[in-house]
Amino acid sequence: xxxxxxxxxxxxxxxxxxxxxxxxxxxxxxxxxxxxxxxxxxxxxxxxxxxxxxxxxxxxxxxxxxxxxxxxxxxxxxxxxxxxxxxxxxxxxxxxxxxxxxxxxxxxxxxxxxxxxxxxxxxxxxxxxxxxxxxxxxxxxxxxxxxxxxxxxxxxxxxxxxxxxxxxxxxxxxxxxxxxxxxxxxxxxxxxxxxxxxxxxxxxxxxxxxxxxxxxxxxxxxxxxxxxxxxxxxxxxxxxxxxxxxxxxxxxxxxxxxxxxxxxxxxxxxx
Amino acid sequence: xxxxxxxxxxxxxxxxxxxxxxxxxxxxxxxxxxxxxxxxxxxxxxxxxxxxxxxxxxxxxxxxxxxxxxxxxxxxxxxxxxxxxxxxxxxxxxxxxxxxxxxxxxxxxxxxxxxxxxxxxxxxxxxxxxxxxxxxxxxxxxxxxxxxxxxxxxxxxxxxxxxxxxxxxxxxxxxxxxxxxxxxxxxxxxxxxxxxxxxxxxxxxxxxxxxxxxxxxxxxxxxxxxxxxxxxxxxxxxxxxxxxxxxxxxxxxxxxxxxxxxxxxxxxxxx
Numbered sequence: 001x002x003x004x005x006x007x008x009x010x011x012x013x014x015x016x017x018x019x020x021x022x023x024x025x026x027x028x029x030x031x032x033x034x035x036x037x038x039x040x041x042x043x044x045x046x047x048x049x050x051x052x053x054x055x056x057x058x059x060x061x062x063x064x065x066x067x068x069x070x071x072x073x074x075x076x077x078x079x080x081x082x083x084x085x086x087x088x089x090x091x092x093x094x095x096x097x098x099x100x101x102x103x104x105x106x107x108x109x110x111x112x113x114x115x116x117x118x119x120x121x122x123x124x125x126x127x128x129x130x131x132x133x134x135x136x137x138x139x140x141x142x143x144x145x146x147x148x149x150x151x152x153x154x155x156x157x158x159x160x161x162x163x164x165x166x167x168x169x170x171x172x173x174x175x176x177x178x179x180x181x182x183x184x185x186x187x188x189x190x191x192x193x194x195x196x197x198x199x200x201x202x203x204x205x206x207x208x209x210x211x212x213x214x215x216x217x218x219x220x221x222x223x224x225x226x227x228x229x230x231x232x233x234x235x236x237x238x239x240x241x242x243x244x245x246x247x248x249x250x251x252x253x254x255x256x257x258x259x260x261x262x263x264x265x266x267x268x269x270x271x
Numbered sequence: 272x273x274x275x276x277x278x279x280x281x282x283x284x285x286x287x288x289x290x291x292x293x294x295x296x297x298x299x300x301x302x303x304x305x306x307x308x309x310x311x312x313x314x315x316x317x318x319x320x321x322x323x324x325x326x327x328x329x330x331x332x333x334x335x336x337x338x339x340x341x342x343x344x345x346x347x348x349x350x351x352x353x354x355x356x357x358x359x360x361x362x363x364x365x366x367x368x369x370x371x372x373x374x375x376x377x378x379x380x381x382x383x384x385x386x387x388x389x390x391x392x393x394x395x396x397x398x399x400x401x402x403x404x405x406x407x408x409x410x411x412x413x414x415x416x417x418x419x420x421x422x423x424x425x426x427x428x429x430x431x432x433x434x435x436x437x438x439x440x441x442x443x444x445x446x447x448x449x450x451x452x453x454x455x456x457x458x459x460x461x462x463x464x465x466x467x468x469x470x471x472x473x474x475x476x477x478x479x480x481x482x483x484x485x486x487x488x489x490x491x492x493x494x495x496x497x498x499x500x501x502x503x504x505x506x507x508x509x510x511x512x513x514x515x516x517x518x519x520x521x522x523x524x525x526x527x528x529x530x531x532x533x534x535x536x537x538x539x540x541x542x
Contacts, residue, residue, distance in 0.1 A: 126397065130516050139509035160516070167510055202530050235526070236533065238410035239438055245401050245431070248522045251515075255506070255523045256530075259473050262507065 001052060003072040010071070013049070013079040016091065020151040027094045029153035031165075033086045034061070039163045046091040051076035054087025061088075081155035094153065097142070097169045099179060103186065103209075104141025104169060112265070114188055115257055116211035117250060118144040118180060120225050124217055125150050129160020130247040131214075136164040138254035139261065143168060144183070144211075146176035177228055183211055184230070192226045193249055195242075197234030204233055206257035207264045214250045272323060274343040281342070284320070284350040287362065291422040298365045300424035302436075304357045305332070310434045317362040322347035325358025332359075352426035365424065368413070368440045370450060374457065374480075375412025375440060383536070385459055386528055387482035388521060389415040389451060391496050395488055396421050400431020401518040402485075407435040409525035410532065414439060415454075415482075417447035448499055454482055455501070463497045464520055466513075468505030475504055477528035478535045485521045 002010060015022040016030050023029050028046055031037060037048060048068045050061075055070045062068060077085055103114040117140050122128055128150055135143060149172070150157065158165055173179035180190060188209040193201075213229055215221030220243075226232065235244060235252055244252070273281060286293040287301050294300050299317055302308060308319060319339045321332075326341045333339060348356055374385040388411050393399055399421055406414060420443070421428065429436055444450035455461060462475060463484040484500055486492030491514075497503065506515060506523055515523070 130519060133512060134515055134519050136510040137506070137508040137512040137515055162512070162514075164510070164512060200533070202533075235408070236529070237408040238529070239407040239435070241404060241408040241433070241435060243433075244405055244408055244522075245518075247516075248401060248405050248519065251519045251522055252526045258507070258509070259527075262471070262473075 001070040001072060002075055005075055005078050007075070009069070010075055010079060013089070013091075017079060017081050017155055020153065023094070023151070023153050028091050029094055029158060030081070030089060030155060031092055031158055032080060032082060032089050032155070033159075034088050036158070036163060037062075037088045037090050039166060040090050040092050041166055044093045044095075044166070046093055049076070049079075049089045051085065051087035082159070095170075097171055099144075099171045099173070099182070101169045102142025102144055102171055102183075103188075113207065113261075114141045114209045114211075115139060115206070115254070115261075116142055116144060116183065116188060117254065118176075118190070118211055118213045119149050120146045120176060120213065120221055121216040121219070122149045122214065122246060124246070125154045125156035126160050127217065127245070127247040128152060129157040131250045132157070132161040132168050132170070133164045134247070134251045134254055136168050138251075138258040140254055141169070143170040144176070144179055145170060145172045147172055147174065177225060180211075180213070180225070180228055189231070190229045191253075192221055192229035192232045193253060194221060194226055194232040194234060197232035199231060199233050200236050201233040201253055202256055204231060206260050210257060212250065212253045212257075214246060217246050272341040272343060273346055276346055276349050278346070280340070281346055281350055284360070284362075288350065288352050288426055291424065294365070294422070294424050299362050300365055300429065301352070301360060301426060302363055302429055303351060303353060303360050303426070304430075305359050307429070307434060308333075308359045308361050310437060311361050311363050312437055315364045315366075315437070317364055320347070320350075320360045322356065322358035353430070366441075368442055370415075370442045370444070370453070372440045373413025373415055373442055373454075374459075384478065384532075385412045385480045385482075386410060386477070386525070386532075387413055387415060387454065387459060388525065389447075389461070389482055389484045390420050391417045391447060391484065391492055392419045392487040392490070393485065393517060394421050395517070396425045396427035397431050398488065398516070398518040399423060400428040402521045403428070403432040403439050403441070404435045405518070405522040405525055407439050409522075409529040411525055412440070414441040415447070415450060416441060416443045418443055418445065448496060451482075451484070451496070451499055460502070461500045462524075463492055463500035463503045464524060465492060465497055465503040465505060468503035470502060470504050471507050472504040472524055473527055475502060477531050481528060483521065483524045483528075485517060488517050
């Protein structure tokens with residue numbers, strides 16, 4: 001059992017929790033909690049750490065083929081990113097998708113045509129994680145991100161994905177607009193979510209190859225990116241609300257696409 | 272200018288930020304930031320505080336008819352609930368709605384029939400604030416909350432509402448299920464958002480008086496509450512996602528109601 005916070009592994013864990021640079025150098029990220037830990041695909045798992053208390057209560061939680069390193073409760077608390085640590089933490093290999101994979105023809109359970117969400121300068125970790133989670137639910141085939149988005153391997157993002165991080169293809173574009181143009185070249189129709197969008201979102205059709213462009217929480221999409229879209233759409237709002245939360249707006253759009261696709265194919269969604 | 276954290280007003284501010292009990296005793300709450308401060312309805316405003324730095328940059332930000340109390344930057348930081356304080360903070364009178372007002376016949380911009388969101392044991396402040404914000408946008412007439420929901424006047428909830436707190440009627444029910452039965456007695460059809468819901472949410476109609484029941488983030492609705500609903504609905508999910516974020520699920524439902532109401536009446540939404 002590791003009982004000192006000056007232990008080298010412990011110091012490294014802290015670095016991985018706090019620094020995107022360190023995570024990218026080592027090509028790993030950290031997940032916390034029993035549920036996230038159980039879902040780690042075997043080939044991605046690097047190492048599992050548990051707290052002393054967790055290990056005493058659940059000595060065979062992971063089975064014999066999955067060794068764990070035990071940390072004293074105090075040491076575990078020092079490396080946990082959560083206020084109430086659940087006692088389990090894994091180092092997981094980062095995913096590396098090609099831009100092509102966002103089109104997702106290999107994915108089961110989607111209605112066929114690509115459905116992409118493209119995020120420009122999204123900053124809030126909770127929003128990004130929630131979008132990844134909803135995206136999987138709605139049958140999105142991949143997520144494109146501009147380089148200035150928050151790091152998808154940030155512990156708060158990971159937590160909000162509730163496991164969708166293991167399954168949703170994503171790609172940080174060196175040149176975001178160039179990548180969008182490539183998608184257009186492949187037949188993806190791009191819809192910019194815009195407060196001055198000319199068309200209510202539910203009057204467009206998303207059954208063909210489609211992509212939603214979602215901008216920064218305060219500024220929205222840049223003018224250049226919005227200009228590139230094939231259409232601008234808006235979510236109508238009652239009252240005096242000026243905008244919706246970015247994850248909510250993205251979710252309403254993704255589920256409208258899901259709804260239309262289910263109507264037209266009878267697929268896209270379990271049960 | 273107040274320069275000491277042991278000043279009585281400063282101590283009181285801190286109590287109001289941290290304790291629901293104190294807020295309820297004084298029947299006030301705290302809002303932060305220039306935007307939230309400018310939107311406070313005049314009759315609700317108790318007092319405005321600004322930081323020294325904010326006051327120097329914006330000496331006439333609020334106009335002459337609205338006196339401000341200046342706090343030294345250090346003191347302001349000590350009473351702010353945010354990591355990067357924006358230098359403005361107001362004490363605002365709490366709202367007191369009757370349960371009847373959730374039916375919202377007085378509201379302009381809604382499509383007529385009541386649209387209620389009923390929250391049972393919702394715990395995350397960000398989720399509650401986001402639901403209030405989206406609710407206003409979607410034309411919801413009122414929000415019913417069980418007593419064990421997070422406090423709506425929690426600073427994090429307030430922040431996430433982005434001002435909708437000033438306008439959205441809400442009511443904490445002493446007896447949540449009893450209040451739901453009263454709504455049913457008034458012709459409101461109640462839809463329980465449930466993972467084992469038998470009907471995809473978009474196959475029901477929400478143009479008549481409707482209410483959505485949304486449960487706790489981890490446990491969902493209690494069996495008793497779900498049993499009381501007129502119908503159970505589910506949001507279909509692709510992939511291996513087990514559930515959606517509570518605020519996202521609520522938003523998808525609210526905007527499906529908004530979509531249907533716009534289709535049927537041509538109203539419910541600006542522009």
